Every structure is written in C-alpha cells, then in structure tokens.
Amino acid sequence: MPEDALRIEDLVKRYPTGVEALRGVSLDIAPGELFALLGPNGAGKSTLIHCTTGLAQPTAGSIRVFGHDAIDDYGKARQAVGLAPQELNLDWFLTVEETLDYHAGYFGMPKRERRERTKELLETFSLTEKRDERTRTLSGGMKRRLILARAVMHRPRLLILDEPTAGVDVELRLELWHYVQRINQEGTTILLTTHYLEEAEQLCDRIAFINDGQIVGEGTSSELAGRYGVANLEDAYLALVGRNELSRSKIEVVS
Amino acid sequence: MTAAQIRFATLWRREVNRFMKIKKQTLGAPLLETFLYISVFGAALGSRIKELHGIEYVVFVIPGLIMMSFAINSFANNSSSILQQKFQGAIQDQLSSPASPLELLLAFSFGGFMRGLIVAGLTFIAASLLVDLPVDHILVLVPSLFLVGFFFSQLGVLTGVRAEQFDDVAFVQTFVLTPLIFLGGVFYSATLLPQPFETLTHFNPIYYMINLVRYGFVGFSEVSIPLSLLALTAATAGLFAVNLRLFSRGYKLRA
Structure with missing residues (x-):
C-alpha cells in the first residue's frame, strides 16, 4: 500500500503566548x-501548513510527508513539498527569473535543469516578458503567478496552496485552477485552503472543516452537507461557524 | 555537484548577489568613508603627529581602518539582510527548503564575510597605493583578519535574527560597535591615554583585534599576540555555537 502523501497525527501547536492554534489535528491525504481544508480566519489552517513545511515547530504530534517525518527527516519531507503561501512573500531584490532559479537551487536542482524549468514556467504563467524585472515592480496578479510558479519549480509531489486566489481577478483565478487541475491529473497531490467554497466543491475530492484548531468534519461536499442536515457545502460551513442565519436559502427575494 | 553543494552554493550566491546589486551603498560608501578617514587622520593630523611608537602616523592608523571596514561591513550586511528578509517574509523560501540549520547559518555568515573581505581588500589596495604599507607578519595578519571578519559576521547574524525592527540593528551598530571600535585604538595608542581610560581600554575586546591586525602589518602591538589570537578564536567559536543553537531551535525564525 503506498504511503500517504500527508499523514498528520494528533498535531498540537501552542505558541509561546499560550495560544493553542492546533488542538490534536489528525488528517490523511x-x-x-x-x-481542501476550509475554515474561518484564525481556525488553524495556516498554522497546520506552517508546521508541515517547517515554518512552525509543532508542540506535539507527528507529520509525515510521503512517509518522511517532517521533524526527524525534514530534508526529504521538505523536498517533497511545494508551498504557495497566502502572503506575497517575494524578495524585492530579486528578479522574476532569479526568484525561480534560487528557489530551485535551494532544492538542489542542477543548473541546466533549473534553466529549462524556469523557461517552461515563465511561459506557463505568462511571465516571460517580466523575467528581468524586480519582483517589487510586479502587479498583485503577477506576484501571485510567480508565487505559484516558485512553489512548483522543484516539482514537488505535494503542493500546498494557502488561499492562492485571494484578491486575484476572475481570469487569473480560472487560469490558476486549470493549471492546478492539470498537475493534479499528472500526479501531484494538492492541499488547498480557500474561502471560495464553490471552488473547493468543484475541484476537490475531499474536504475537511477546521475550526478552533480542530478538524470538525471531513468527507465529500455532499457528505458534509448531510452531516449538518443542510443542502450544500456553503450551508454546512455556515452551520460550522454558527451563522445559519446568513444562508442564501433564508434570504427573501423582493420583487 | 551534489544536491547539498548546489543548495549551499545557491544560498551563498543569494547573499552575495544581494549586496552586489546595491554596490553604491554596500561597497562604494564604506570605501569612501575609509578614504576620508585616511585623508583626515593621515594627511591632516599626520602632518602634526608624525610618528607613534616609531611608526609613521598614517601607517599606524591604516591597519585599524582595514580591520574596522572588515568588521562593520560583515556585521551590517548580515544583520540587515536577515532582518529585511524576515520583514518581507522572503526568508520563508530558504526556511522551508531542505537546507539544514548549519547550511543556513554558514550561508548567511559568508555573505557578510565576503562583503567585509571585498571592502577591506580594496581598502588595502588603495592604501598601498597611497603609502608604503608593510606586511610584517602575514601568518598573524591573515588568520587575525579572517577571525575578525567571521566574528562580526556571526554578530551580524545574531543581531539580525534577534531584531524585530531596523532600530534594533541601528542601536547595536551606532551605540555599541562604533564606540567600541573608535575607543579601541584605531586612531591612537592606548598608552597615550590618561588613567583610568588606559586601563578601561583593556576591557574593550576590539582593542585586541586592532592590535592583532596592526601587528600583522607593522609588527607593533601593545598586547600579547598568542593570547589575543586564542581569545579571538574562542570568542568566534563561542558566538558561532550560540548562533547554531539558535538556528537549530528556529529562534525568531520559525514560529
């Protein structure tokens, strides 16, 4: 039986301030x-992602990426992960091309392969004309493209997308989803957090709800809706956060 | 090249590339500053002071200036590079890579070391063209300069990691390092100072560094060379061990 792409067991993250962001999360992908991992702001989504990618240190529990422990065998675990974070965390000093080249270098990719892969991704993400521009001069949409290109640059087997379409226009959002679906079909495992529920519903095989540092529901969108006794994923989400009154089914249409 | 070698070379290249992109600020300004010191203290004051301990005054001053430029540039580069990347969040790209704490620490350290080496090297070349600068004890000079560079690289890394705002870095440089360097005897001999200042100078670690470098160039020292070398080696190793521990723990780098 193949190893899980991601196996998280009883993950706890307590910050020095005493805040417990994750309270015994278990998850298998x-x-x-x-x-898709859905939940309100502050539910623990980003903390879970940071623990998986080495940006935060778990207090207790375990994380395995394709069988490699994220703490004891961090080199192999991180090699398998690509992260497109929520924040536009680009280095202002670097050009678009350098951003991709350096990232691949950090993951040990040889020079010739880096050059070919950079060229391929610049074309895929319509960044070729911007290749020599410094990242701080890019528009928000271009930065978002570059962050996704950087995340897939070293050909990770597990791609983590933390709200990748926040603040992007419709055209770019659709472009990004087409790309994500394509690489998923080619074999890349994808963990996605988003606030666009209809996208999670359409794109994802399974969905988990996280709230207050705990996984409170997991399954397909219809399974989740059934669990909360509602018609769709959005209503299930509203039930989760205790805001049923916002359900569209309860809005009266005035003619 | 192995994947680990590519990774380390890339991490280092990024640090060097950063200061090379802003050469006017990182190389040009310190060179001009050193040239002004040589002009003011060497040409203007030197015409009155003539000699110190039988050494032409400008020749007495230059070793201290070379040591000072190596130290300040190593420190300034690493402290601001790390803090800037923390601010932008760009450091997450290196932190989520398979790079080990040792690789990350060495790459950040060598960035500043290279900048210090370039500025000190150019200062030496320029000074050699202006005055007859001897190199009396190269076997003391080279290890002393390298240890000074590495010590201040480590101090820069430590300050950058601990800092939460640019003020924190400026504080160490302006209120700690600059006074210690200026009062460490770059421009004068401690034996000329009245008490208690002569004795107090012996509590300034930079006094010993200046004497080591001065001895390497002109063969004159007010302190024990073997003891000073030993103390500097121990202090550098100690600081490196502290930094390695902080990087391994992810102190102020990983949440």
Missing part, C-alpha cells in the same frame, strides 16, 4: 488527491 492520499497520493494524487486534491484535498
């Missing part, structure tokens, strides 16, 4: 899955 199979290889090749497109998995």
Whole structure:
C-alpha cells in the first residue's frame, strides 16, 4: 500500500503566548488527491501548513510527508513539498527569473535543469516578458503567478496552496485552477485552503472543516452537507461557524 | 555537484548577489568613508603627529581602518539582510527548503564575510597605493583578519535574527560597535591615554583585534599576540555555537 502523501497525527501547536492554534489535528491525504481544508480566519489552517513545511515547530504530534517525518527527516519531507503561501512573500531584490532559479537551487536542482524549468514556467504563467524585472515592480496578479510558479519549480509531489486566489481577478483565478487541475491529473497531490467554497466543491475530492484548531468534519461536499442536515457545502460551513442565519436559502427575494 | 553543494552554493550566491546589486551603498560608501578617514587622520593630523611608537602616523592608523571596514561591513550586511528578509517574509523560501540549520547559518555568515573581505581588500589596495604599507607578519595578519571578519559576521547574524525592527540593528551598530571600535585604538595608542581610560581600554575586546591586525602589518602591538589570537578564536567559536543553537531551535525564525 503506498504511503500517504500527508499523514498528520494528533498535531498540537501552542505558541509561546499560550495560544493553542492546533488542538490534536489528525488528517490523511492520499497520493494524487486534491484535498481542501476550509475554515474561518484564525481556525488553524495556516498554522497546520506552517508546521508541515517547517515554518512552525509543532508542540506535539507527528507529520509525515510521503512517509518522511517532517521533524526527524525534514530534508526529504521538505523536498517533497511545494508551498504557495497566502502572503506575497517575494524578495524585492530579486528578479522574476532569479526568484525561480534560487528557489530551485535551494532544492538542489542542477543548473541546466533549473534553466529549462524556469523557461517552461515563465511561459506557463505568462511571465516571460517580466523575467528581468524586480519582483517589487510586479502587479498583485503577477506576484501571485510567480508565487505559484516558485512553489512548483522543484516539482514537488505535494503542493500546498494557502488561499492562492485571494484578491486575484476572475481570469487569473480560472487560469490558476486549470493549471492546478492539470498537475493534479499528472500526479501531484494538492492541499488547498480557500474561502471560495464553490471552488473547493468543484475541484476537490475531499474536504475537511477546521475550526478552533480542530478538524470538525471531513468527507465529500455532499457528505458534509448531510452531516449538518443542510443542502450544500456553503450551508454546512455556515452551520460550522454558527451563522445559519446568513444562508442564501433564508434570504427573501423582493420583487 | 551534489544536491547539498548546489543548495549551499545557491544560498551563498543569494547573499552575495544581494549586496552586489546595491554596490553604491554596500561597497562604494564604506570605501569612501575609509578614504576620508585616511585623508583626515593621515594627511591632516599626520602632518602634526608624525610618528607613534616609531611608526609613521598614517601607517599606524591604516591597519585599524582595514580591520574596522572588515568588521562593520560583515556585521551590517548580515544583520540587515536577515532582518529585511524576515520583514518581507522572503526568508520563508530558504526556511522551508531542505537546507539544514548549519547550511543556513554558514550561508548567511559568508555573505557578510565576503562583503567585509571585498571592502577591506580594496581598502588595502588603495592604501598601498597611497603609502608604503608593510606586511610584517602575514601568518598573524591573515588568520587575525579572517577571525575578525567571521566574528562580526556571526554578530551580524545574531543581531539580525534577534531584531524585530531596523532600530534594533541601528542601536547595536551606532551605540555599541562604533564606540567600541573608535575607543579601541584605531586612531591612537592606548598608552597615550590618561588613567583610568588606559586601563578601561583593556576591557574593550576590539582593542585586541586592532592590535592583532596592526601587528600583522607593522609588527607593533601593545598586547600579547598568542593570547589575543586564542581569545579571538574562542570568542568566534563561542558566538558561532550560540548562533547554531539558535538556528537549530528556529529562534525568531520559525514560529
């Protein structure tokens, strides 16, 4: 039986301030899955992602990426992960091309392969004309493209997308989703967080709800809706956060 | 090249590339500053002071200036590079890569070391063209300069990691390092000072560094060379060990 792409067991993250961002999270994502993690702001989504990628240190529990422990065997675990973070965390000193080249270098990719892969991704993400521009001069949409290109640059087997379409226009959002679906079909496992529920519903095989540092529901969108006794994923989400009164089914249409 | 070698070379290249992109500020300004010191203290004051301990005054001053430029540039580069990347969040790209704490620490350290070496090297070349600068004890000079550079690189890394705002870095440079360097005897001999200042100078660690470098160039020292070298080696190793521990723990780098 193949190793899970991501296996998280009883993960606890307590910050020095005493805030417990994750309170015993367990999660399994199979290889090749497109998995969505949904929850309100502050629920623990980004903390879970940071613990998986080494940006935060778990207080307790374990994380395994394709069988490699994220703490004891961090080199192999991180090699398998690509992260497109929520923040536009680009280095202002670097050009678009350098951003991709350096990232691949950090992951040990040889020079010739880096050059070919950079060229390919610049074209894929319509960044070729911007290749020599410093990242701080890019528009928000261009930065978002570059962050996704950087995340896939070293060909990770698990791609983590933390709200990748926040603040982007419709055209770019659709472009990004087409790309994500394509690489998923080619075998890349994807963990996605988003606030666009209809996208999670359409794109993802399985969805988990996280709230107050705990996984409170997991399954397909219809399974989740059934669990909360509502018609769709959005209503299930509203039930989760205790805001049923916002359900569209309860809005009266005035003619 | 192995993947680890590519990774380390890239991490280092990024640090060097950063200061090379802003050469006017990182190389030009310190060179001009050193040239002004040589002009003011060497040409203007030197015409009155003539000699110190039988050494032409300008020749007495230049070793201290070379040591000072190595130290300040190593420190300034690393402290601001790390803090800037923390501010932008760009450091997450290196932190989520398979790079080990040792690789990250060495790459950040060598960035500043290279900048210090370039500025000190150019200062030496320029000074050699202006005055007859001897190199009496190269076997003391080279290790002393390298240890000074590495010590201040480590201090820069430590300050950058600990800092939460640019004020924190400026504080160390302006209120700690600059006074210690100026009062460490770059421009004068401690033996000329009245008490208690002569004795107090012996509590300034930079006094010993200046004497080591001065001895390497002109063969004159007010302190024990073997003891000073030993103390500097121990202090550098100690600081490196502290930094390695901080990087391994992810102190102020990983949440």
